[in-house]
Amino acid sequence: MAESIHVADPQLVLVFEGLDEQIDLSAVASRIGIEILFEAEDAMEPTAEFQLLSQQPRNPFITSCLHAVCADQRAFDNLLSLWRAWRSSGEVAHGLSPLRDLFTHLRDIRPWGPQDRLRSIDWDEYFAGRIDDRPHTLEIELWYRHSQTARQLSQQEVTTLVREAGGDVLSSAIIDQIGYHGLKCMVPTQLLRLLASGNYDAVRVVRSANVMYLRIAGQALPIAGEITAAPDVLARAEPSGEPVLCLLDGVPAANHPLLSGRVVVHDPDDLTSRATVDELRHGTWMTSVAVWGDRSADEPPANRPVLVRPVLTPADDTADRVEELPSDALVPDLMWRTFRELFDGSDGQAPVGEGIAVVNISAGDPASPFDTILSSWARMIDWLSYEYGVLVIVSAGNHPHLNLAPATSVTIAALEGDERRIATLEALHRQQHDRRLLAPAESVNSLTVGAVHQDRSDEPARGYGVDPSDGLRCISPISPIGRGYRRSIKPDLATDGGRVVFRGGVVPQDAIVFTGRSANGPGIRVAAPAHGTETFIAGTSPAAALISRRAARLHDVIESIAVSEGISRRQRGSSRFLVRGKT
Template sequence: MAHDLEKPLLRLNSPKHTARRPSGGGGSQTRQFSTATQSGAHGPVFRQLRSVLDRQDAALQLRADPSSLAPERLLVFEVTGSVQNFVSAVSKIMGLEFAGEEEIAGDDLDESPEFYLLVPQLGALKQIVSLWERWERGEDLPRGYAPWRDLFLQLRKVRPWGPADRITPQNREYFLSITDGAPDNEPVRIEIELVFRPGPEASRLAENEISTMVVESGGHVISRSRQQAFAYHAVLADVPAAEIRRIANLDRNSLAGADRISAIVPQSVGTHIAATDSLDVGAAPVLPGDSPPIAAVFDAVPMQAHPLLTGRLLLDDPTDLEARAVGQRIHGTAMASLAVHGDLNSPSSPISRRVYFYPVMYAPAFGDEIFDNDRLIIDVIVEAVLRMRSNVGAQVVVVNLSLGDKTKPFSGKISTWARAIDYLAFRYGILFLVSAGNAGDSLTIVDYADQSAFHEANSFERAGAVFRALNAVKAERRLLAPADSVNALTIGSWHRDACQETFPGTSPFSPYADHEMPNVSSRLGSGLRRATKPEALFAGGRQPVRFDPVATPSLILRSHPLPSRYWGMRVAAPPVEGVVGTHFTMGTSAATALATHTAHRIFDALENAYPQLIAPMPLTERAVLLKALLVHSASWRDTEQFIRSIIDPAETIHHETWRREVCRYLGYGFVDPDDAIACTADRATMWATGTLPGQGSLTFDIPVPATLAASADAREIRATLAWFTPIRPGHLAYRAVKLKIDSLEQNSRQTAGVNTTSSQPTNSQSESGTIIHRRWRDARIGNAPTGSTVPIQIQREKDQGTPIDEAIPFGLAVTIEMPGAVQVYNEVRANINIKPRITVRVPG
C-alpha cells in the first residue's frame, strides 16, 4: 500500500524502567598448553633475551638485531584466544605500554586467536623475562599478574613487529606496480602510520626519527598529523621510487624495517563516477527556506551555479579548492543534486532547508576528481567537521560521504579513516552516511559454453550464473574505507531506478531481470567483528552488464560503466559545450546521496508533525533517530530465497551460516524511501528517543490493534534500535557500548500472532554493530484482548572495558503492519498519547 503523508509517524508512549534480562553466555574455552610444551617452544627466546639483558650494553645489543625483542620495539604476543584482564596486568609493569590487540583469522586449532602489541622499555623487558622464568619454574606470579600466566599458557608465538606486518601483500603489489619502470629518484607519495604513543614526548621522538629516515632515503615530509582522540599518528611523505621498491620487497634496511612505524600505505585515492547522456534541466522545484541546514555533503567542488543547485547549497570552502577545480565538476555536482532533489526521474520530493557543502576534492584540468594530495585525508575530514560545527553547519546531524579510498579495502582491521568517523560521530552527534564502494573487476561465467547458450537460458538460470560468478570473487569485493566505520551507516547500491525508456539493444543487458538484487559492482560486507555491512541498500541505478568481446575461451562478464536514460539516476550536470543540463549516474555514491535526501525528508516529516518535540531534541538524538528510521523499513524482499538456492541448493548449511552469507550481500535489506517517510492505513510506525545509563533498561508498550485479533492474515512487527558508541582504538572491544533489543516473550508473540522470522541477519551479526533490526512475522490469529500491548525491551549491556559514565542516546522505531487491514494505523494512533500534527495537502 502506498505511503500516506497524512498518516505521519507516531510518537511512542513514554517507556518504563524495567529489570534487565540476563545477557548471553560467555565464549568457548580457549586452548592452553602445558608448561613443558611452552618451555620447549618459547624458552629459547626468553633465555636468549636473558643472556643479553645481563650485559651492560643490553639495549644496544638488542636493537642491533632486528629479529630480537628489544626496547622501544613493537612486540607481538600471539595467543590462542582472549586473555582476560591482560591489559590491566600490562599496566602493572613500569615502562610497558599496551599498543593494541587484534583478532587473527581462525584455523583448525583455534577459532578466535588474537595478538597483543606491547612497547617495552629495557626495565619492562627484564620484568617480562622474570615473570616467564618464575612461571616456568612453577612458582606463583605476584598478585595482579595472573593474566601473564594465562598468556604464557596460550602463547603461540612471540616476535617483533616486522616489515611483513607493516606492508600488506596488496600494498606490496601496488607499490611494485606504480614503480615498475620508474626512475629511482621519482617521488612517490605515501602515508606512514606510526605506532601510536600516548605520551607527547615519545610521539615527538618517534616522528623526528621517521622524518630523518625519510630525508636520508632521498625524500621529504609533506604533512603530519597526530589525533589523540582516536589514536592516530601519521606523516605524509614523498619517497623515491627506489626506496618504495625496497619497502615492497620488505627490506629491513628500508622504512619497512623502522621500529617506530606500524604501517606504510599508499596515499588515499578517491573513487570516481561515470555520468553521461545529457537531457535538459526541466522545471526547478521551489527553493528551500532559510533555517539552518541539518544535512551536509563532503565531496568534490560542485557547480553551485547550476539552475538546480542555485540557492540550495551553503558552500564552505576555506582552502579555496574551487579555484583549483578547473575540470569537469561531475562527482560533487551529482551528489549535491541527489542530496537536494533525489533522483530527478522520480516525483519531486523537495527538502525544507539548504544543504551545507564542504569541498574535500576538486576537479583538475584532466582526469578524475581528486583529494588535495598535500594533506592527509584524516586531517581534512576532522577539520571539515570542526569548522562545520563552529560555522553555519552547527545544526547538521547528517553528513554524506559518497567517498571511499580504493587503495584501502577492508581487511578485518578497522581503518584509520573509519576510526576518525567513529570518533566524530559520537563526539559531535553526526550520522555519517558512507558509500560501500564499487568494484569494476570482471566476473567469469562458468555455467555456459558461450554467449548464445547463456542468452538462451531462462532469466532465473542466467541470474543464477551471474550470482555464482559474483559469489566466487566475494573476498575481493570488500568494503572500501571508511565504510567499515561502526557508527556510520554504510550504503550499498540497489539494482533499481526510475528510468522509463526501454533500451532497444541486446547488450548491455540486466543481470537480474526478475530479482531484487544489489548492483553487481556494489561492494560487499561484512564489517568489523562480522558486523552487518552494508546496513541498507538504496536505489543506485539498474547497472547492466556486458560480455567482454575479446576474452576467449572464458565467458567474461563486466559491469557496464556508463549510465544513460535507460538505466541510472538523473542528476544535475556540468555544462556540455556551454549548455547546462542533466545527465545520469549510478553506483553506491548515488545510493548514498539518495539516502541523505531520504534522511532529510524523514526529518522534515518529523519536524512538521512534532515541532514541539523536534525543536528541543538534542542533536545526537536527532541523528540516531534518523539512523534508526533509515534502516527501519529495510527488508530482504524474499531475495534470500534466490541467494540460498545458489549457495545452499541442498539446504544443508546451518541456518545461521546461510543467513550470514545473505547478509554479506543485502545487509538489512532494500529501502524504498517513501516507506521511511510516513505510514499507511495498514502500517503504523512509531518512534522514540532517549538515553540509557550504564546497564539501563527500558520497556516500551506497543499498542496492538484489535484488527490483528480478528484475522489470521500475514502480519509483522519490526523494531530498529540505533546508537553511537564511544570507541577504544587498538582494542578488540573497539565498540565500547552495546545496546540490545530483547526477543519478544512467548506470550507477546501469541498476543500479536507473530513469530521470529529467518528473513533477517542473525542476532549475533546484528548485535555486532550499532544498529539492531529485528523482525517478527506470521499469519495467525493473535490472542489480543482490547487494549493489549506488546512490550519491546531495550537495554544497555555491560560496557566493554572501562565503564562509560555518560548516558548513551538512542533512537528506536517500531512498526506493526498487516497488509490490507486498513484500520491498523487508526487503531494504533488512538492509543498514542502525543498526537502528530497533520497537514492536509490540497491537490493541485
C-alpha cells in the same frame, strides 16, 4: 586492556599466520596463561601449500593473520620461544597442550613487519591510472606513543628515512582522542615500485619499527555513463531555511541549472581553484542526488539548501585527474578540522553549519579494505559523530571488477532470469574477500550504505551490454557486503545505486568490468558538470547520497512533531537511528 592496537607498543605486537579457519585465539591464550590484549584477523583463500583442515569449514577462507598485542616483553619473548621450540621439535612443554592445539593451526608467529605495514594494496590497479614521472603521495601512520618525547623521536626518525628515499613530509598530525599519529609524504614513483615488487630491503622506511601502516592515495569512484543534454527544469519551489545536510565531497558545479540557488558551498581550502568546470564530477553528481534524488523518478527537490564542504580535488599524478583527498591532507585531521568549522567555528569565524544534523561522505579508500582493524578515518568519524551528536552516512565502497572463474562472461550472458542472477551472486560470494568494505565504511557509529542493482531509468541493457541479474532485483555487483567491526553485518542498509552492465560479446572472459552503458542509462540520473548536462551513474556513492537526502527529510518530520519540545541535534540524530529501517 588496550583500547586499540594503534596505541600498542610496536615491540610487543605479534602476527599469527594461520592455516585453518577462524581460531578463538583469546580463549586458547587465557587457558595457557598468556595474556593477549587485542586480536584482529584477515583471511586468504586456500592454496596448494595450505589447505583448510576442516572438511566442513564455517568459513571458506583461511585465517591468515591474527594480530596479538602481548601484555609485556616477557609474554612476547615467551610466546616466540615456545613457537620456535614447536617448529624445531613438534613438542611443547608439559602442561601446555592447549598451546600445541593452537600451533597446529599456525604457519608462523612473527613480529609486526613490512607486509603488515602495507596492508592490502592492489598495485596494478593503482599504477594503471598514475603518471610515472610525477611524485606520489603516501600516508604513513606511526604507532601512537603516549609520551610526547617518544612521538617526536619516532617522527624525526621516519622523516629522515623519507628524505633519504628522495621524498619529503608535507604535513603531520597527532590526535590524542583516537590515538593517531600520521605523516603525509610526497615520494618518487620508484619508491612505490620497490614496495610493489616486495623489495622491502631497499626501502628503509617500511622496515622502521615506528611505522604501523603505509597507505597510497586513492578514491573508489562510482561508474558513470556518457553525458547528455538535460531537459528544461520545470519551475520548482526554491529551498528555504538553513541546511541540515552537509556533503563532504568534491566541489560541485553550483551554477548548473539543476543546482543554482539550491547549494551552499563552504570552501575554506579553495579547492574550487584547483579544478576546471569539467573536472567537478563527483561533487556535482552527489550534490545533484542530495537535491533531486534520482532525476528519472521526477521527485520534488530538497526543501532546504544543501551545504557542501569540498574535501576532494583532482589529483595531479593521475591521468584522468581523478578526484581524491588533497595531497597535503591527512584524513583524520581534515575530518576534525571540517567538523570544527561546522559546529565550533575556527580562526575567529562563527560556525558555518550549526544546524547540520546529517553529514554525508560518499567516498572510499581502495587502499584500505577492512581487515577487522578500524582505519584511522573510521575511528575519527566514530569520535566526531559522538562528540557532535550528528548522523554520519558513508558509502560502502565500489568494486567494478569481478573474477567469474570457473564461469566466464559468455556462460553467464547465456543464462536468463534467476539463473543469471544466481550465477552472478555465486561469483560475488567466491570473491567476497577481495570485495570488502572500503574505509571509512567500517565506522561503528556511522550508517553504512550499500547499493541495490536498481534505478528509475526505463533503459534496458542493449547491444553487447549484459545485465548481470537480467532485470531482477539484486544487490549491486559492485557493492561490498560482508562483515564489519567484530563481525557485525555491513552495510547497515542498501538502496538504489543504479544498474550496471558488463560487455558480453563472443570471446569468453574470466574477469569482467562493470560499466555504465549510454547517455540514456541505465543508472541514477544526475546533473553533470558542464552547464545544462546530465549523466547516469551507479555505485554506493549515489546510494549513500539518496539515504542522506531521505534522512534530511526525516529531520523536518521529527522537528515538526517535536516542535514544542526543543530537541537537540544529538536527540534528532538518535531519532533518525530509530527510524532508519523505514528510510
